[in-house]
Amino acid sequence: MTDETEILRLGTRAADAVVRELEARIVSGALPDGAHLPPERDLIDTYGVSRTVVREAVAQLASRGLVESRPRYRPVVRRPGADAALAAAGGVVGHLLRESGGVKNLYDTRILIEGALVRHAALQARKADIAALARALAENEAAVPDSERFYATDVAFHAVLYDIPRNPILPAVHKAFTAWLAEHWTKMPRSPERNRVNWLRHRDIFTAIQDRDPDAAEAALTSHLNAAWEYVRGTFEGL
Amino acid sequence: MTDETEILRLGTRAADAVVRELEARIVSGALPDGAHLPPERDLIDTYGVSRTVVREAVAQLASRGLVESRPRYRPVVRRPGADAALAAAGGVVGHLLRESGGVKNLYDTRILIEGALVRHAALQARKADIAALARALAENEAAVPDSERFYATDVAFHAVLYDIPRNPILPAVHKAFTAWLAEHWTKMPRSPERNRVNWLRHRDIFTAIQDRDPDAAEAALTSHLNAAWEYVRGTFEGL
DNA sequence: GCCGCCAGTTTGGTCATACCAAAGGCGACT
DNA sequence: AGTCGCCTTTGGTATGACCAAACTGGCGGC
Known part of the structure; x- marks a missing residue:
């Protein structure tokens, strides 16, 4: 009954109380972001528990x-x-990726989401968004000769979406x-050469968004990502 | 540099080695799913570390x-x-939901994904899928008078997607x-009454999928979820 | 012979203490 | 004033002990 939502439940340990206390001090701002936690030996007599706890x-x-x-820092x-x-x-995801089809499943999920994103972009993007896309696209093009930099700008382009x-x-x-x-x-x-092909795909996506054509945008995106998948599928046999 | 992808890094503790060992024994199947871990005191001399570790x-x-x-079980x-x-x-999500706009953000993400799902369903669903949807829809209708059961069948209907x-x-x-x-x-x-309205929306979604009309399906879905949001938004002021 | 109850054993949870090594701060020395 | 090095702080690990709850097995009753 209860285990439905408590897959990772650790149970009621003494540590849980301390966790809640510290949690409260963090969300309340008493322990602001970036500050370090008090030394363990202080927490011991603050909460009256052993160092173990x-x-x-x-x-x-x-x-x-x-x-x-x-390791040895406060x-x-x-x-x-959300990133945390x-x-x-x-x-856990690390393990999933090692299983058969794991990478493919994750990648397909990405295609699903990113497809929805480009549709959204085509319908909702503001001028500033399109400008940002154009900028990312330009940087992507400029990086075509440098594969490493191209990868970074590639990621950055998708990030804008x-x-x-x-x-x-x-x-x-x-x-x-x-x-x-x-x-x-x-x-x-x-x-x-490969980079240039990818950049062309990015340009297609951008154009479709600029033209406010969600279907074309989604088609360009999925075609782009699926082509990339086909290109690298040999890298991980059957994953 | 390195901290980009290591937000949660715990560093190199002796425990990490034990974790890797046990991890290996689990993925290799030596410790099959459902089995319990050896007693801590056994692991101590198996790996030659202290109980702390x-x-x-x-x-x-x-x-x-x-x-x-x-708590006190093996x-x-x-x-x-993936559920793990x-x-x-x-x-962490629990904290995010307490922040301003947290619920809204999560809900919008759900709409984005589920919108993509209904599109996918409209284009790709097989006969068996549509049959499953029809079944879920029927159970949903049957549960209209019973709000609790309706909620369950509501969730089940969306689950099919x-x-x-x-x-x-x-x-x-x-x-x-x-x-x-x-x-x-x-x-x-x-x-x-409310349940019946929601069921009607579900039927709209189903019909659109059956008709292989992704735009109508997505529209029905987003309209359904947005309406539900408007209906409950008063529940959490400004969240 | 089967089932339930009870004591002894196992095992996870907590505490206290000690030691090590690295990080960090302080002061002396240049 | 800047730098180097020592001393203190602090996290990581090891021991050993104790408790309480879970587990086990045997005993006695049905």
Whole structure:
């Protein structure tokens, strides 16, 4: 009954209380973004628990993205954003990508979402959005000879599409997609010729959006992404 | 440089090695799904580390959804699925929803995705898919007088849309959406009249899909979801 | 012979303490 | 004033102990 929504439930440990306390101090702003957490030994007598519990609490906060904890440094408070949520999912996604069809499934999901985005852009984009797209497109073109820079501007061009709806969740989704797929994507063989083809596709997408033609925009986008998939599918046999 | 993709990096602890070991034993099937982890004291001398490290390793596995750890029970191995990934993100999402506009952003994202799904359904749905939709629609209609059952069949109807592409990520996304939005959604005032209106919208969506008309399907879907939003927006002022 | 109850054992949760190594701060020295 | 190096702070790990709840097995009753 209850386990439906509590797949990851950790149960009621003493650490949970400390987690809630610290959580409250973070969201209330008492521990502002960027500040570091008090030393563990302070938290011990602040909350009257053992260091074991304190450490587990901090670990939980880290796994939730509320604090950023590097090996021997003081944990840094991070007000969570949509990207933190996606980052938290990253660990599991890594496993999914290793399974058969995992990459394909994720990529198809991306195509689905990005297809919707270009439709949205074609219908809703403001002048400033189209200008931003044009700029990204120009930088993309300028980078054609340099494969590394082309990849960066390629990502940037697609990123603009995620920015247009002005929904902070979407750029985070894009970041997550690129991070998760980057491993497979960056090993794709590249060349100025290849880059130029991709740039042409980007231009098609841009033109369709500029023309306010959602069907053409979606068609150009899916064709672009599917072609890219076909191009790299050999990289990961059957994934 | 490196922190771009390592938002949640925990650094190199001794626990990480144990995590990798156990991870390997899980994905290799040596620890099959449903089995429970060896006792902590066994892991201690299996890997030659202290119990502190073992416990941290198990906690990390739990946060990644590879094991399910309830308070005083042996952790149970869970082969991760897409739903585990989304569940991992749940903790942070809870905070996002408390922020201004958080619910709206999440809901808009849902509309974007589900709009793409109905388009896809209108273009790609097979006979069996349409039959499943028809069945869900019928059950939805039958539940009109019973608001609680209506909510369940409502969710089930939308779920069919996420099943059609046969991409396991999408049903997990749907589960995540409903779980995250349920808190706000279930407190929406309901009545058989209201249910009937919603059912009519569902029928519109179904008809459009059956007619292979993606534009009509998307329009019906967005109209349906936006109307629902307007109806409940008073529930959470300005969220 | 089967089932339920109870004690002993196992096992996860917490505490206390100690030690190490690296980070960070402070002061001396140049 | 700037730099180098020592000392303190602080996170990471190891031990060992204890508790309470879960588990197990055997005993006794039905």
